[in-house]
Amino acid sequence: MTDKIPVTVLTGYLGAGKTTLLNRILTEDHGKRYAVIVNEFGEIGIDNDLVVGADEDVFEMNNGCVCCTVRGDLIRVVSGLMKRQRPGQPAFDAIIVETTGLADPGPVAQTFFVDADVQAKTQLDSVTALVDARHVMARLDDSKEAREQVAFADRIILNKTDLASEDELATVERRLRGLNPLAPITRAVRADVPLDQVLGLGGFDLERIRDLHPEFDTPGSGPAHGEPGHVHDEHCGHDHHGHEHGHDHGHHDHDGELDTLDSPSGARGHAHQDDIRGVSLSLDRPIDGARFTRWLDELLASKGQDILRAKGIIDVHGEDRRLVFQAVHMILEGDLQREWGDTERRWSRAVFIGRDLDEAALKAGFEACAA
Amino acid sequence: MTAFTFDAQPTAALFDRQGAVFALGDGSVRFASGERTEAHDGAVLCAAVHPSGDGIVTGGDDGKLVWTRRDAAAVLATVKGWVDAVAAAPGTGLIAFSSGRTASVLDVKDDLFRRDFAHERTVAALAFDPKGRRLAAATYGGAALWFARIESQKPTMMKWAGSHTAVAFAPDGRFLFTAMQDNQLHGWRLSDAKDMRMGGYPARIRDMSFLAKGRLMATSGAHGGVLWPLSGANGPMGQSAIEIGREGDDTVVTAVASSPAHGYLAAGLADGRVWLAEPAGDRLNWLSEDRGAPVVALSMNADASSVCWAREDGEAGVVDLQSAIA
Numbered sequence: 001m002t003d004k005i006p007v008t009v010l011t012g013y014l015g016a017g018k019t020t021l022l023n024r025i026l027t028e029d030h031g032k033r034y035a036v037i038v039n040e041f042g043e044i045g046i047d048n049d050l051v052v053g054a055d056e057d058v059f060e061m062n063n064g065c066v067c068c069t070v071r072g073d074l075i076r077v078v079s080g081l082m083k084r085q086r087p088g089q090p091a092f093d094a095i096i097v098e099t100t101g102l103a104d105p106g107p108v109a110q111t112f113f114v115d116a117d118v119q120a121k122t123q124l125d126s127v128t129a130l131v132d133a134r135h136v137m138a139r140l141d142d143s144k145e146a147r148e149q150v151a152f153a154d155r156i157i158l159n160k161t162d163l164a165s166e167d168e169l170a171t172v173e174r175r176l177r178g179l180n181p182l183a184p185i186t187r188a189v190r191a192d193v194p195l196d197q198v199l200g201l202g203g204f205d206l207e208r209i210r211d212l213h214p215e216f217d218t219p220g221s222g223p224a225h226g227e228p229g230h231v232h233d234e235h236c237g238h239d240h241h242g243h244e245h246g247h248d249h250g251h252h253d254h255d256g257e258l259d260t261l262d263s264p265s266g267a268r269g270h271a272h273q274d275d276i277r278g279v280s281l282s283l284d285r286p287i288d289g290a291r292f293t294r295w296l297d298e299l300l301a302s303k304g305q306d307i308l309r310a311k312g313i314i315d316v317h318g319e320d321r322r323l324v325f326q327a328v329h330m331i332l333e334g335d336l337q338r339e340w341g342d343t344e345r346r347w348s349r350a351v352f353i354g355r356d357l358d359e360a361a362l363k364a365g366f367e368a369c370a371a
Numbered sequence: 372m373t374a375f376t377f378d379a380q381p382t383a384a385l386f387d388r389q390g391a392v393f394a395l396g397d398g399s400v401r402f403a404s405g406e407r408t409e410a411h412d413g414a415v416l417c418a419a420v421h422p423s424g425d426g427i428v429t430g431g432d433d434g435k436l437v438w439t440r441r442d443a444a445a446v447l448a449t450v451k452g453w454v455d456a457v458a459a460a461p462g463t464g465l466i467a468f469s470s471g472r473t474a475s476v477l478d479v480k481d482d483l484f485r486r487d488f489a490h491e492r493t494v495a496a497l498a499f500d501p502k503g504r505r506l507a508a509a510t511y512g513g514a515a516l517w518f519a520r521i522e523s524q525k526p527t528m529m530k531w532a533g534s535h536t537a538v539a540f541a542p543d544g545r546f547l548f549t550a551m552q553d554n555q556l557h558g559w560r561l562s563d564a565k566d567m568r569m570g571g572y573p574a575r576i577r578d579m580s581f582l583a584k585g586r587l588m589a590t591s592g593a594h595g596g597v598l599w600p601l602s603g604a605n606g607p608m609g610q611s612a613i614e615i616g617r618e619g620d621d622t623v624v625t626a627v628a629s630s631p632a633h634g635y636l637a638a639g640l641a642d643g644r645v646w647l648a649e650p651a652g653d654r655l656n657w658l659s660e661d662r663g664a665p666v667v668a669l670s671m672n673a674d675a676s677s678v679c680w681a682r683e684d685g686e687a688g689v690v691d692l693q694s695a696i697a
Contacts (some may be wrong), residue, residue, distance in 0.1 A: 005547060052432070052453075053452055055471060055472075055493065057493050057511070058493060059492075059511050059534050060532075060533075068428065072492075072511060072534055072552075073493060075552070076493065080414065080416050080432055080453060080455075081414075081432075082380075083380055083396035083414040083415070083416060083432075084380075084396050084397075084413070084414045084432075085380055085396065086378060086379055086380065086396070086397070086685075087377075087378065087379070087380065087534040087664075087683070087685040088684070115552070116574070116575055117575060240463070258439055334569075339513075
C-alpha cells in the first residue's frame with residue numbers, strides 16, 4: 001500500500017539495554033537491511049546495515065504551534081539516507097532511531113508528521129521504550145525524561161527481569177501502566193524480545209487502532225491487569241490488546257465511566273504519584289461527531305503541550321463507520337474506519353496520556369459530546 | 372537533447388566549463404561526456420563546481436570531500452561525520468564544506484590552508500559572496516557570516532528564528548537570502564542588516580537563483596516560478612513577487628536555474644517536467660514534457676546556452692537551449 005520506509009524509535013535511559021537490543025536486531029538472521037540513527041557511533045554496525053550519528057538538534061517550528069518541536073538532525077539524516085534509495089527500490093527495510101536517555105520522544109515523533117520531505121519518504125511506525133527492572137523505579141522518580149519515554153511508548157520492554165523479584169516486577173508494571181495504559185509490556189532478560197514486537201507495530205497507524213483496552217489498574221475491578229500473570233509477553237504478538245487473556249473489562253460497562261489510577265477510594269499498589277498518567281474515557285451512547293471534533297481540537301490546542309499521546313475509537317451518531325483518531329501533542333490524525341459489526345458492541349473509547357491531566361474536565365468534556 | 376537513465380538517485384546536476392555533470396546517491400560522479408568515477412562509498416549529499424571550473428567537488432555520507440574531474444579524482448578532506456554542504460568561490464579559489472556544526476574552508480592554491488568555523492547549531496547550507504571573500508552558513512536561528520580567510524573571528528549573525536536550510540548572496544553582494552524549513556524566505560540587506568520576510572510559499576523552497584543581470588531572484592516552492600525584484604535600494608523589501616509559468620495547482624516547482632547575466636529561467640516540476648521561460652515572455656518552452664518523478668536537480672550554464680536536469684527516478688537530460696526554443 002505504501003512504499004514509505006517504516007521508522008522505529010527506541011527510547012530508554014543509559015543502561016536500559018538499547019544497545020543490546022539494537023545489536024540483536026542487526027545481527028539476527030532476517031535478511032533485512034536497516035539504517036540505524038544513533039547518538040554516538042558505538043559498538044554496533046553490521047556489514048549490511050548503516051549506522052549514522054545524529055546530534056539531538058531540537059528546534060521549534062515557526063508555525064506558531066508552541067509545542068511543535070522537531071529534530072533537525074533527523075530531518076537532515078533521513079533526507080541524506082533517502083539519497084541512497086535507488087529508483088524503484090527502497091534503500092532500507094526500516095530505519096531505527098536510537099535516542100539518548102535524556103531525549104524527549106515528542107520532537108522525535110513530530111519530525112515524522114511535520115516535515116514534508118520526511119513525511120513523503122518515511123512513516124513513523126512506533127516508539128519502543130526500554131526500561132530495566134532493577135533501576136526503573138528510581139529513574140522514574142528522578143527523571144522527567146524517563147517518565148515521558150514510558151508514557152510516549154507504543155511498547156514497553158521491561159528488561160533485565162532476572163534481576164528483580166516477581167513482586168518487584170508486579171510493582172514496576174503497575175507503575176508503568178499508570179504512566180501508559182496503552183502500551184503492552186514485554187518482559188525480557190537480555191533485551192531478548194522477538195523482533196516483531198519492536199518492528200512493524202503500526203503504533204501511529206489509524207488502521208491498526210482496532211480496539212482499545214487500556215491496561216488500568218482500577219481499584220475494585222477484580223483481578224486487575226496489574227497482577228502477576230497478566231504480563232504481556234511474547235505470546236501477545238501484534239494482537240497486543242487481545243481478548244484471549246480473559247481480562248475483566250466489566251468496569252467499562254457503565255455509561256460514561258472514567259477510569260483513573262488516582263481514584264481516591266482505591267488503594268494504590270505503590271506510593272508513587274506520577275505527574276504523567278493515562279486517563280481513559282468511555283461512553284455507551286453515540287457521540288455527536290461535530291461536537292466531538294470541536295472538543296478534541298480545542299483540547300489539543302489548549303492542552304496539547306501536556307498531552308503526549310491520545311487514541312480513540314468513537315461511535316459517531318448517524319455514522320455506520322468507526323471514527324478512529326490518534327494524536328501526538330497537538331498533531332491529530334483521524335479517519336472513518338470500517339463499519340461496526342452487527343454483533344459488535346458500539347461504544348466510544350478514548351485514552352489520553354499526559355502531564356497533569358484534569359480527569360474530571362476530560363470526562364465532562366467527553367460526555368458532553370454525547371448526541 | 373541528450374537523455375540519461377541512471378540507476379541511482381541524483382543529488383546534483385551541474386555544468387563545469389566543459390559540460391554537464393551529475394552526482395548521484397550511489398556515490399558516483401558521471402559526466403555527460405561519458406566518464407564515470409566512484410567518488411564516494413555511500414551517497415553524494417552535496418556538490419558544487421570546482422573553483423577552477425574543471426570538474427565538481429562533492430561531499431558524501433562517507434565523510435569525504437572529493438574533487439572529480441573527467442580524468443582524475445582526489446580526496447580534498449575527510450571528516451568523521453557526513454559532509455552536508457559544499458560551496459566554491461571561483462574568484463578566490465576557495466572551497467567551503469560543512470560537517471555537523473563546523474564549516475571549513477580550503478584553498479585550491481594552498482594545500483596547507485584550512486579554516487574551521489564552529490557554529491552553535493548544525494550548518495545546513497553554505498554560500499560564498501560574489502567576490503569569494505565572505506562565507507555565509509545557514510543554520511538554526513539565522514545565517515552566520517564569516518570572512519573566509521580569517522583564522523580567528525566572531526561571525527556576524529544575521530538572525531531570524533527558525534531553521535534555515537539554503538543560503539544565497541545576490542550577485543551584487545548587497546543582499547543575503549535564506550530559505551527556511553517552513554516554506555518561507557528570509558532576506559537581509561548587508562549594509563544595515565535590515566531584514567525582510569518573504570513568505571506565501573505552498574511548498575519547500577530548495578533553490579534560489581538569479582537572472583536578468585541580477586535584477587531578479589527566482590525561487591522554487593510555488594506552483595509557478597517565483598521572481599523577486601532585487602533592483603532598487605531596498606531590494607525585495609516592500610515589493611511583491613510575481614509568479615510565472617503557473618499552470619494550475621496540480622504541481623509545484625521543485626527546482627529553478629538561471630544564469631545571472633541572462634534572462635532565461637528554467638524550472639523543474641514535481642511532476643517531472645521542465646520548462647524554460649523569459650520573465651517578459653508569455654509562453655513556456657517545454658524542455659521535457661515527460662511526466663514522472665520530481666525534478667531534484669537543475670542547472671543552467673553560465674552563458675545560458677544549455678540546461679541539465681535530473682529526476683528522482685534517475686531520468687536526466689541535457690538540452691541545448693537554442694534548438695529547444697527555436
